[in-house]
Amino acid sequence: MKKKINSYIVPFAVLKPGEHSYLFSVEKELFTDNNYDEIHDCQLKAHITFTKNSAIVNVTFHIYGTINVTCDRCGDDFDMEINLDKNLLVKLDSIVHSEEDDMISLGKDEVDFDIAPYIYQYIVLSLPMQRIHPEDKDGIRHCNKEALDKLKNLEVKESSEEQYILNTNKLLQHLKEKPLNN
Numbered sequence: 051m052k053k054k055i056n057s058y059i060v061p062f063a064v065l066k067p068g069e070h071s072y073l074f075s076v077e078k079e080l081f082t083d084n085n086y087d088e089i090h091d092c093q094l095k096a097h098i099t100f101t102k103n104s105a106i107v108n109v110t111f112h113i114y115g116t117i118n119v120t121c122d123r124c125g126d127d128f129d130m131e132i133n134l135d136k137n138l139l140v141k142l143d144s145i146v147h148s149e150e151d152d153m154i155s156l157g158k159d160e161v162d163f164d165i166a167p168y169i170y171q172y173i174v175l176s177l178p179m180q181r182i183h184p185e186d187k188d189g190i191r192h193c194n195k196e197a198l199d200k201l202k203n204l205e206v207k208e209s210s211e212e213q214y215i216l217n218t219n220k221l222l223q224h225l226k227e228k229p230l231n232n
């Protein structure tokens with residue numbers, strides 16, 4: 051993380067035992083400040099519950115809403131739905147700071163907990179490799195038709211050029227095999 055966004059910091063050490071819920075609005079700066087330019091905008095909420103039980107805090111993340119990404123098929127931007135649940139176990143008062151997949155240990159001097167890197171990572175890792183306008187309830191994708199038509203024309207043009215090269219090669223091959231009589 052390049053920059054800490056203060057609004058995502060939770061004063062962990064002073065949390066009383068029991069359950070505490072927070073609702074965060076995820077701002078697009080979480081992505082832009084980290085130079086992650088594949089998410090252009092977002093309408094996201096993170097509902098986070100901390101359940102503290104002596105030196106262990108169980109953190110559950112429910113992140114939902116939409117992010118604005120570019121469609122790999124037509125090139126238009128669209129809002130993609132996000133709905134994910136994650137769980138993180140945090141051990142307090144550890145001798146050394148350590149991080150594993152779903153568990154981290156905080157040292158005695160770490161009183162605040164920045165949840166921004168986790169929200170960021172969970173969202174970015176949940177993105178599919180290919181992002182395409184989703185189908186609506188009638189099974190129709192709302193891709194940009196004009197852009198798709200242009201792409202199709204481009205493909206036709208390319209393939210006719212390829213065909214031309216192929217034909218020329220065939221002709222050359224043919225000439226090589228059967229030299230024309232001078």
Ligand SMILES: [Zn+2]
Binds near residue numbers: 122123125183193194
């Ligand atoms: Zn599309």
